[in-house]
Amino acid sequence: MNQTRKHDDQLINSVIRITGYSSILFVLLILFFLLREGLPALASTPLKTLFSIRWYPIEGYFGILPLILGSILVTVVATLIALPFGIGAAVYLSEVAPPWIRDILKPIIEILAGIPSVVLGFIGILVFVPFIRKFLDIPTGLTAFTGAILLGLISIPTIVSVAEDALNTVPNSYRQASLALGATRWQTIWDVTLPAAKSGVLTAVMLGIGRSMGETMAVMMVTGNAATMPVHLNSLFAPIRTMTATIASEMGEVAAGSQHYQVLFLIGIVLFLLSLVINIFASLVSTKSRQRSERLLS
Amino acid sequence: MVYMRRFLVILIILILTAGCTQRSTTDDTPISQSEYIENKGSDTIVNLALAWAERYQQINPGVRISVTGGGSGTGITALINKTVDIANASRQIKPEEMQAAIAAGLSPQEFIIARDAIAVIVNPSNPVDHLTLDQLSKIYSGEINNWSEVGGEDRTIVRLSRETNSGTHVYFLESVVRKGNSDDKTIFAADTLLLPSSEGIIAEVRDNPNAIGYDGLGYITEEVKILGISSPEQPDKYVIPSAETVSNNEYLISRNLYVYTQNKPTGAIKDYLDWIFTPEAQNIVKELGFVPIQNQ
Secondary structure, three states, rough: OOOHHHHHHHHHHHHHHHHHHHHHHHHHHHHHHHHHHHHHHHHHHOOOOOOOOEEEEEHHEEEEEHHHHHHHHHHHHHHHHHHHHHHHHHHHHHHHHOOHHHHHHHHHHHHHHHHHHHHHHHHHHHHHEEEEEEEOOOOOOOHHHHHHHHHHHHHHHHHHHHHHHHOOOOOOOHHOOOOHHHOOOHHHHHHHHHOOOHHHHHHHHHHHHHHHHEEEEEEEHEEEOOOOOOOOHHHOOOOOEEEHHHHHHHOOOOOOOHHHHHHHHHHHHHHHHHHHHHHHHHHHHHHHHHHHHEEEEE | OHHHHHHHHHHHHHHHHHHHHHHHHHHHOEEEOOOOOOOOEEOOOOEEEEEEEHHHHHHOOOOEEEOOOOOHHHHHHHHHOOOOEEEEEEOOOHHHHHHHHHHHOOOEEEEEEEEEEEEEEEEEOOOEEEEEHHHHHHHHHHHOHHHHHHHOOEOOOOOEEOOOOOHHHHHHHHHHOOOOOOOOOOOOOOEEEEEEOHHHHHHHHHHHOOOOOOHHHHHHOOOOEEEEEEEOOOOOOOEOOHHHHHOOOOOOEEEEEEEOOOOOOOOOHHHHHHHHHOHHHHHHHOOOOOEEEOOO
């Protein structure tokens, strides 16, 4: 019996190890596939075409600049919207709210996280789009701003749950020490708890940014998908086209291996690189500040 | 315990592989009592194809037809990849698609199954009732940007279009934006909104008095206003699209709708295509707002 138990243990151990390593394998496979399908675009399409400002693939215009800038614009504004709400809600849940309110709010936020983005997009078309057009008196409500609001809504639950976990790991002795020194509750939150949880909160923000950058369906439904260069101040209130929406709406149609197909994969590589940069930045920030807090603790 | 587990693993593998072999035998020898036809492509045609498939399955219970949309290009790509039997397209197959199909060992056959008018639509509150083809072309290419330039209110024009994978988009580019001139390299203005669905276009036109859109006549609802369009030959004669004005070639922006098969159709696929040209099937065409073809 003992022998079988040991055997079982080894078996399960190795299965778990394989599942652990498999994620590395998957990332490498995805990267390999992206590079294999997308890099030929650099050979088939002149850089001058790629970095032009017109995207109209059925006539050979492959300028990806408006798409990259469109994605960045929507993501930045979405993050600016989601940041105060997300961190505010996390601070409230972890530091201020009485337990019974927390017990109600947490499941609600989790439900918000579970709403499919296509449903949010639908609500966006029915509610936000007409409202924004009339409220701001602009030609159409299908704008970057509308997309950013929806993306903000989508990334808030991610930010809240990760940031709240980070705040919860701050030892209670920190708060007690601060209050004992005569700091107010707000001073304690702003000057002690939040800085102590800085790495976790930044990770939360980075995850939120990643979520906004990769979101497809909702932005495709409400941003109007016009590949214009967002270089004016009022571009926020005009239609734009994101990288994800472009891939999603055009990939189904292209012939495998064609120039258009390769450029779409190249856009995939750009997206991959952008999220890689965000992730590297997030892990750099969090390890750096962890070292600092460890020093503080010792 | 261990033996039990190994036995389970082997059992699972056996089940999985058994599934594979069974599948491949059915592919080789079609079961006679139930024929399966896979049909995919143009979103313009999808409602018509669904109505046909439903009716046909009622009268031929032995045939199963699955219909999906996705766009003309999507359907033709699927045909080339041999994942569908019939591709619906609201445009003709492109030369490069034909080459890809031939390279894949196919010889696609073309059938004109109905005709369709593209209606140009605006919000009912827009005072503009009609446009010339030239004005429409200038609006979509970005030369005309305000409704006051074509006799309307002082409002910015918001141009709506289907995505570039839509056959309707390609048709509109060639026949309206370029006015049928194949040497013309004009394209849609960069700020044209490309919406992923017909419903999206109807919804925005219904809500927004600045918008102009276009869509297949079969999709137009009562909540939007259809514009009369005049041809360059008779600029004062504005024609509203209808089955009649399409049949007698008075309405300018109309086109053929196609289906393509992988090869010369045989068996169940041939029977189905033959049925499509019967008066019964062409009546369904009329009911859905498309224009029946007179004779094959």
